[in-house]
Each structure stands twice: as C-alpha cells, then as structure tokens.
Amino acid sequence: MTKSSWPLYEVFVRGKRGLNHVHVGSLHAPDDEMALRNARDLYTRRNEGVSIWVVKAEAITASSPDEKDPFFAPSGDKVYRHPTFYAIPEDVPHL
Amino acid sequence: MDLERQFEQTVAADHRVEPRDWMPDGYRATLIRQIAQHAHSEIIGMQPEGNWISRAPSLRRKAVLLAKVQDEAGHGLYLYAAAETLGADRAELTEKLIEGRQKYSSIFNYPTLTYADVGVIGWLVDGAAICNQVPLCRTSYGPYARAMIRVCKEESFHQRQGYELLMTMMSGTRQQREMVQDSVNRWWWPSLMMFGPSDAESSNTEQSMVWRIKRHTNDELRQRFVDMSVPQAEKLGVTLPDPALVWNPDRGHHDFGEIDWTEFWQVVKGEGPCNAERIAHRRKAHEDGAWVREAATAYARKKEQAA
Numbered sequence: 001m002t003k004s005s006w007p008l009y010e011v012f013v014r015g016k017r018g019l020n021h022v023h024v025g026s027l028h029a030p031d032d033e034m035a036l037r038n039a040r041d042l043y044t045r046r047n048e049g050v051s052i053w054v055v056k057a058e059a060i061t062a063s064s065p066d067e068k069d070p071f072f073a074p075s076g077d078k079v080y081r082h083p084t085f086y087a088i089p090e091d092v093p094h095l
Numbered sequence: 096m097d098l099e100r101q102f103e104q105t106v107a108a109d110h111r112v113e114p115r116d117w118m119p120d121g122y123r124a125t126l127i128r129q130i131a132q133h134a135h136s137e138i139i140g141m142q143p144e145g146n147w148i149s150r151a152p153s154l155r156r157k158a159v160l161l162a163k164v165q166d167e168a169g170h171g172l173y174l175y176a177a178a179e180t181l182g183a184d185r186a187e188l189t190e191k192l193i194e195g196r197q198k199y200s201s202i203f204n205y206p207t208l209t210y211a212d213v214g215v216i217g218w219l220v221d222g223a224a225i226c227n228q229v230p231l232c233r234t235s236y237g238p239y240a241r242a243m244i245r246v247c248k249e250e251s252f253h254q255r256q257g258y259e260l261l262m263t264m265m266s267g268t269r270q271q272r273e274m275v276q277d278s279v280n281r282w283w284w285p286s287l288m289m290f291g292p293s294d295a296e297s298s299n300t301e302q303s304m305v306w307r308i309k310r311h312t313n314d315e316l317r318q319r320f321v322d323m324s325v326p327q328a329e330k331l332g333v334t335l336p337d338p339a340l341v342w343n344p345d346r347g348h349h350d351f352g353e354i355d356w357t358e359f360w361q362v363v364k365g366e367g368p369c370n371a372e373r374i375a376h377r378r379k380a381h382e383d384g385a386w387v388r389e390a391a392t393a394y395a396r397k398k399e400q401a402a
C-alpha cells in the first residue's frame with residue numbers, strides 16, 4: 001500500500017463580500033488547483049463562502065503559541081492606545 | 096511541571112487547548128484515539144445508507160440521500176484534519192482502520208434491509224450522534240471543538256430528512272407502516288448502544304471529564320436521547336420495542352430496559368452482522384483508489400518540473 005504523499009493545505013474562506021477570509025480547517029491535495037477544488041467540496045457545500053484561499057501548511061510562519069509570550073509584550077503596557085484611557089466629561093456630545 | 100500546571104489551569108478555566116500548546120502525552124493520545132474513531136465512524140457510516148442510493152424511490156429521495164452521505168464523508172475529513180493537528184498522519188489512520196487496529200461506532204455493523212432504514216438511521220442514529228456531538232462543540236481541544244460545530248450544523252438536516260421520510264411512509268399503506276415499525280424494532284437497541292458502555296464499565300470517562308474532553312457520561316447522554324425520542328415516536332405513531340420503557344415522574348425521566356451488553360461487546364469485538372463486510376469494502380475502496388492518488392501526485396510533479 002502506498003502512503004499518500006499529498007501535502008497539507010490550510011483553507012481560508014470569505015463568508016461573504018465585506019468579510020475577512022477566516023481559517024476553516026485543512027486538507028490534503030496533490031497540487032494548488034486540486035486543493036482549491038477539494039476545499040470547495042469540503043468547506044462550502046452550503047454556500048458558506050464566496051472566495052477561498054488555500055496555502056501549503058509548510059509555507060506558514062507562526063509565532064509561539066504561549067499566551068504569555070514576550071513577543072506580544074510591546075503592546076502590553078500601552079494603555080494609552082485605547083479610547084477608554086481618556087477621561088472625557090459625560091456631557092460632551094458625539095465623542 | 097510548570098507546563099503541566101499551565102495546561103491544567105487552561106482546561107479548568109474552560110479555555111481551549113490549541114495545536115502547538117504543550118499537553119500531556121495521555122491527553123494527546125486520548126484525543127487522537129477518540130477523534131480517529133469518530134472520523135472512521137463517519138467514513139464507515141457512509142456504507143449502510145450508500146447501499147440504497149441506487150435504489151432510492153424517487154429522484155428527490157436520491158438527491159437527499161446523496162447529499163447526506165456526502166456530508167458524512169465531509170465529517171470524516173474535518174475530523175481527520177483535526178487529528179492531524181495532534182501529529183497523527185491521515186494515511187496511517189486509514190491503515191489502522193482497515194487493519195482493524197482502530198475502531199468505529201458499532202452501529203454501522205448492522206445491515207440496512209429496507210428503505211425505511213434510511214429514515215430510521217436519520218432519525219435515531221443521527222439523532223443519537225447529535226446527542227453525543229452537541230456537548231463536544233465545547234470540548235477542550237480547539238480543532239476538535241471547531242470541527243464538531245461544523246458537523247452539528249449539518250446533522251440537523253440529516254435527522255430531519257429521516258423523520259420526514261418516516262412521516263411520509265407512515266401516511267402510506269399498511270405495508271409501509273409495518274416496514275417502518277420493523278425498522279424501528281431493529282435499530283432502537285443498537286442506537287442506545289451508540290452511547291457506549293454504562294458508566295460503571297466505562298474506563299476512560301473519568302479522566303476525559305477532568306480534561307474536559309467529555310462533558311457528560313455515557314448514561315447521561317443515553318437518558319437524554321431516550322427522553323427526546325419518546326415523544327417523537329409517539330407523534331410518528333410507532334412503538335419503541337421496550338416493554339420496560341415508562342415515564343418516571345420521580346426522576347423526571349423515562350425508565351427503560353437493560354441493554355443486551357453481550358450483543359454490544361460481540362459487535363465491538365468484530366462479531367457483528369456486517370463487521371467483516373464493512374472493513375473489506377473500505378479496504379477495497381482504498382486500494383482501488385491508489386492509482387488515482389499516484390497519478391495525481393505524478394501529474395503535480397510533472398507540472399512543477401515544467402514550470
């Protein structure tokens with residue numbers, strides 16, 4: 001029995017125009033074109049998407065999975081990037 | 096130790112574990128076993144109903160059944176993909192299935208004798224699967240939970256098409272009604288067995304509950320299924336084949352008879368009516384398809400070289 005040597009693809013679907021592509025899962029396919037067709041059959045059987053991206057899983061570079069990763073530390077102490085940091089009197093309209 | 100505590104806290108706080116997180120070996124192994132078994136069940140589950148596609152009574156029923164069986168293939172693939180995020184290899188899982196080293200739900204080792212079975216499978220077998228699967232949408236492993244959300248959305252069509260088919264047959268001739276009753280008689284008990292051994296006999300449940308892989312015990316889910324099915328059977332006009340089945344106002348649940356556990360373990364151990372046939376069919380499909388997989392690989396390689 002020969003083992004499947006088809007590469008793994010990650011699949012991203014745009015649910016409708018105006019939304020981002022969102023990761024929905026993965027699949028195996030011999031090439032990019034078949035990956036796209038397989039993704040259509042597997043992930044959009046009920047009009048779940050208007051656009052699909054497929055990318056070989058090995059082409060993705062990811063940050064470390066650790067939630068307390070120092071990689072994200074730079075944004076940790078910058079509360080002034082959030083609108084709630086600024087006290088505005090309640091009677092100022094439209095702000 | 097630090098990693099282990101972090102994992103335990105994540106799970107206890109009802110947060111999700113994601114593929115590249117550290118996890119105990121036992122957690123990973125339990126998940127691979129459970130997800131693979133689940134995926135195999137979806138794939139083998141195509142056979143009993145697939146048996147009737149070419150003999151569907153109308154074009155409408157044929158289109159519906161085809162779509163349903165195709166969904167089950169999809170469910171299998173979502174689940175194999177989830178298993179792969181844990182480091183399992185799909186080709187290897189398929190090999191384990193056809194070599195009998197991994198199991199699938201024993202319900203699919205029963206034969207489909209009439210078209211009423213298509214309806215009863217949708218109603219009871221998919222119904223029992225839904226009972227099992229809805230809590231799994233909140234299981235602690237992220238990719239498994241997300242796959243289950245997708246599956247559950249699709250299962251509701253499966254159950255409804257089955258029930259509708261049965262309602263149609265029940266409003267038909269006397270023979271048709273008898274066909275439905277006969278089918279219910281054959282599928283009711285195997286459906287109850289889908290929830291697995293009783294809690295006293297279930298060795299994996301406790302650890303799986305701590306890890307939040309499972310959220311309810313087998314007996315809890317089985318009870319829920321019985322309570323849901325009784326009014327549906329009444330509406331349909333069929334009798335569930337259990338003289339001990341009766342409403343218990345003190346418990347607020349239906350009491351029901353004892354499952355034939357000898358039969359259950361026999362089928363699990365491979366001695367059910369269709370075990371050998373199901374695996375032989377799966378093996379043949381896999382081996383007959385080998386040239387397609389090889390040709391597609393060769394074509395992809397050739398195109399790559401030309402580019």
Ligand SMILES: [Fe+2]
Nearest residue numbers: 137166167170
């Ligand atoms: Fe399914």
Ligand SMILES: [Fe+2]
Nearest residue numbers: 167221250253
């Ligand atoms: Fe189903």
